[in-house]
Amino acid sequence: MSTKTPSGLAEYYLARELASIRGPAMANSMAQGRAICHAREQGLSESTIQRVKEQHRCNSGGPMSRHRTERLTASILAKGDGVIRCPRVTRLALDFGGSDPLTVMHALLREHGLEHAEQLREVFNPSEDRCICRLDPRPRRLRVADADPKKVLCKALLLGLCTTVLYDPERPVLWTRSSLSRCLELYEGGGFYA
């Protein structure tokens, strides 16, 4: 002989118990847990328990839906596995420590016998092709104090030819505290039209 309560009755008991729960949130959820365990012991199926729980939530004004979040990432820059290839050309980032970027760079220029940044074009002959730029999310800065001065001057020249979105060799070399402190990645854009 079965000792289980008939399912309809067990459902009714569970609904009644859930409806009668009043009190602080913690006590509420404990009481709900007890009621559900009891219902399980009575042999009530999980789907029925779920239905009664939702009915209870609905009647008590509780939420009928939950908030879902999903992360989406996609990039066509520096992609090696797709049809579209926009390879990274270079990364530009200088670390001036606590020094003023303009003072440091002008001092470096003078050390190499140059008067202004435009003269660096003749020294380094920068690429004549424009590039896509974007701010480097994980920059690897070149420490100006320790690095080869020529490398620093070359990167500073390129930074002077960049905005945050475009490397344009036709524009004048603009050195500002902001442009010299930027961390940029440069990409070729031609592969976008593959």
Added chain:
Amino acid sequence: MTVDLKRHPDSDGDSPHSSPSLLSAIKRKILGGKSKARDRFASLGVYGFEKRELPILAALVTEDPLLLIGLSGTGKTYLLNSISEALGLEHRHYNASLISFDDLVGFPYPDDAKESVRFLQTPATIWGAESVLVDEISRCKPEHQNRLFSLVHERRVQGIALETLRYRWAAMNPSTSDQGEGEEYIGSEPLDPALADRFALIVDVADWKELSASNRKRISDPAGEGSVANDGGALKKTLALWRQEFETQLEVCDPNIIDYACAVVTALGDGGIRISPRRSRLLTRTLLAAVIIDGEFKDKSFRVVLEASLPHRTWGDPPDTSKVLAAHRLAWDAVMLSGVEQWVHRFHLEHSLAGKVRLLRDTCLGPDAGTLAVEQFLASESKERSAAFALAVYPGAVDGKLAIGAEGINDLGRMATQVMDVDGEINWQERLSSKNTIAPEFTRIATALKRLKGARLERATQLFYWCLINGISVENPRKFESDFHASVRAVGARSRK
């Protein structure tokens, strides 16, 4: 605003119709110098139509169908009957709510040979009429409306051409769905769009509150009641000259007028106001007549003619005034301006992204024009269209494939680099009874993506992911992607060249 034709590149061509000297001649001949607003109908004893004068006169010049809409007692019928008197026309005036078809054509009887049917003609039948006024056309029975199609559109009844008929006019009260807070006209039903579309001009007639104080007095003055309108033949003479000029110019219509009509119909269509191809033609005819009447291209006249050429209110769906004005502005500037300004307006008139890219690629007047167009586009367009355009164009612009200046490329880049590298979250609500659901917006986009492959799929995914994380719901993902892809191909084609 008026445009000096001498400044316009199209005006110094070989076609005589558009030459300034000819227009000046018209002015001298017809108007006696600089055209001025004048109340031509006042000389017929009809007052309060100054602001509606141009479209009504244009309809008299083109001899295209004219419909007047107005409250009762505003002088619609009186005006049209007076015009017919002044022009000395064989006129018929029918009330569409009472008319039977036999009234129109006469009683049919077999001819002597009993091989065909003739119609018993009376002074009321339409045969031999030069002008016909169908009053209360909105109260007409549907079967009679159908019979009026051929009369209004083709000057035919029962398939028989009405050789002498020149003017087809109609009048109606505002339809039941287009009435304001004032009077209601029970029985004045919206017109069948097919019938309404046959009227080249639909003119709203002024009510008392829109009349000037002097016109109110003149209308209220009972003197001259019942007399036949007679201006000494002035209107008839002027109309004959205009008509002659109209017929001459019709064969070689000024390209500016045609361009304006095409541009404005396109712009209205983009704004959700459909204009039939037939109406585009009617609009061109009316504009040509307006130019002949004015003796010059007038911004205001074009706007007035455009507003009077929209039939939508006759079927109870008046178009958004701001959209109409915007379309007029865009079309007028695109046609009447010159150089960079004109090109930029053409760029904005083009709705599809791919069309814009092709304009940039093939006809851009230089980096400054390209930059101006791009900056205005990005400032005024929706986020998703701006993003799609920027993504399609930016890499090509960086490569120097398009004539866009550095400032324009930077503006494109600020938008495009956001789309090229997407990292964010999407949120949605999931029912408690459901598990592992997918964001509804994602499902919509997936249907557009599933048919794509290769580079096209990668580009589309990038764009749609950006839309998703920015909470932008694309109205028609497939169409949107298709336009985006065409834009990419348009730039890519130049790259391959």
